[in-house]
Amino acid sequence: TLTVPDRPIIPFIEGDGIGIDVTPVMKKVIDAAVEKAYAGKRQISWMEVYAGEKSTDVYPDGSGLPAETMEAIRDYVVSIKGPLTTPVGGGFRSLNVALRQKLDLYVCLRPVRYFTGTPSPVKHPEKTDMVIFRENSEDIYAGIEWAAGTPEVKKVIDFLTKEMNVENIRFPESSGIGIKPVSEDGTKRLVRRAIEYAIANDRESVTLVHKGNIMKFTEGAFKNWGYELAKEEFGAEPLDGGPWMKLKNPNTGRDIVIKDSIADAFLQQILLVPEEYDVVATLNLNGDYVSDALAAQVGGIGIAPGANLSDTVAMFEATHGTAPNIAGKDLANPSSVILSAEMMLRHLGWTEAADAVIKAMEGAIASGNVTGDLARLMDKPNQVGCKAFGEELIRQMG
Ligand code: ATP
Numbered sequence: 449t450l451t452v453p454d455r456p457i458i459p460f461i462e463g464d465g466i467g468i469d470v471t472p473v474m475k476k477v478i479d480a481a482v483e484k485a486y487a488g489k490r491q492i493s494w495m496e497v498y499a500g501e502k503s504t505d506v507y508p509d510g511s512g513l514p515a516e517t518m519e520a521i522r523d524y525v526v527s528i529k530g531p532l533t534t535p536v537g538g539g540f541r542s543l544n545v546a547l548r549q550k551l552d553l554y555v556c557l558r559p560v561r562y563f564t565g566t567p568s569p570v571k572h573p574e575k576t577d578m579v580i581f582r583e584n585s586e587d588i589y590a591g592i593e594w595a596a597g598t599p600e601v602k603k604v605i606d607f608l609t610k611e612m613n614v615e616n617i618r619f620p621e622s623s624g625i626g627i628k629p630v631s632e633d634g635t636k637r638l639v640r641r642a643i644e645y646a647i648a649n650d651r652e653s654v655t656l657v658h659k660g661n662i663m664k665f666t667e668g669a670f671k672n673w674g675y676e677l678a679k680e681e682f683g684a685e686p687l688d689g690g691p692w693m694k695l696k697n698p699n700t701g702r703d704i705v706i707k708d709s710i711a712d713a714f715l716q717q718i719l720l721v722p723e724e725y726d727v728v729a730t731l732n733l734n735g736d737y738v739s740d741a742l743a744a745q746v747g748g749i750g751i752a753p754g755a756n757l758s759d760t761v762a763m764f765e766a767t768h769g770t771a772p773n774i775a776g777k778d779l780a781n782p783s784s785v786i787l788s789a790e791m792m793l794r795h796l797g798w799t800e801a802a803d804a805v806i807k808a809m810e811g812a813i814a815s816g817n818v819t820g821d822l823a824r825l826m827d828k829p830n831q832v833g834c835k836a837f838g839e840e841l842i843r844q845m846g
């Protein structure tokens with residue numbers, strides 16, 4: 449467990465694009481929540497670190513990911529970031545992916561919860577209450593790819609057809625080729641975190657979402673390793689003869705069901721019967737789709753929070769991109785990064801401050817004073833700017 453001083457230094461990356469709108473508002477709202485909860489006894493010492501476009505003025509290497517920033521995130525253990533633009537020619541395909549890989553942030557954690565009054569495309573959005581554990585370091589997302597027509601592709605095709613006897617599939621040299629690595633320890637450390645979370649938070653089930661009927665040795669193996677881990681490390685037993693399992697929560701005595709769902713069917717199920725799902729553990733690419741689909745169900749990326757976790761480091765982040773179309777115009781919804789900060793407060797054990805943020809969010813959305821992304825979908829909204837929404841949140845704290 450984490451030992452947290454009363455005045456922890458928390459590095460933050462403001463972020464590019466709408467980062468300049470949402471991050472300052474987040475800091476104000478979080479400071480207010482901490483003040484509300486602890487009346488000066490506790491306080492966050494924010495420390496700005498640079499990444500993305502904003503860093504390239506200060507750091508001449510132009511990579512967008514200065515060593516000092518990496519060190520701060522690693523050394524201070526808990527941090528928060530806005531969205532980043534990856535500088536062209538800086539050497540990284542994506543800064544977000546580079547950060548995850550360099551710090552081995554193998555869990556992408558996405559809670560999906562509904563705030564009453566949020567516009568939603570489904571009839572009963574309040575039935576959606578899930579926590580997604582997306583594997584963050586493997587899968588086709590690892591970025592091992594070669595472009596069509598390159599000598600590398602020619603070599604790979606040669607190897608596959610001549611040495612690995614891959615045949616009977618269309619495999620012209622005009623193919624782009626990607627590799628999908630999924631490992632046993634990579635899967636197990638992810639599923640372990642999901643089950644531990646379910647135990648600590650008294651959740652009812654953990655669903656392994658996969659496409660193992662088609663990709664047996666990657667996605668199918670993910671499912672098998674997941675069940676295996678549940679059995680070996682948590683004493684899960686087959687439920688009605690299996691393959692589903694159940695284990696007893698040692699804290700509460702309640703059963704936790706370990707089940708699985710095929711990814712395409714799962715995307716239907718979350719629309720039809722979201723109440724049947726709780727904690728979800730899945731591979732990188734599935735997790736990408738599932739996270740965005742579920743976010744839309746409860747109000748969209750403007751309000752969906754997230755975190756990236758390693759065994760030691762926790763980096764909380766806005767889930768949306770830089771949205772250059774509305775950047776710097778005080779239009780963006782700061783809720784995504786604010787609710788990410790709320791997760792951060794909970795991670796620090798500052799539950800009272802986290803609760804104050806949730807109460808404020810409930811009140812602000814119910815008031816109808818919301819940013820444009822939500823207002824345009826509501827019946828009688830009163831559209832406010834990013835800053836004004838932050839002020840509404842602080843007002844709601846009372
Ligand atoms: P990037 O290339 O960094 O991903 P993007 O334009 O794709 O940038 P996204 O975050 O993916 O940005 O957002 C797509 C669109 O959704 C934006 O153009 C914007 O209209 C809307 N959007 C995203 N985040 C927010 C937000 N916090 N508040 C309001 N609208 C948002």
Ligand code: MG
Nearest residue numbers: 768769770771
């Ligand atoms: Mg985008």
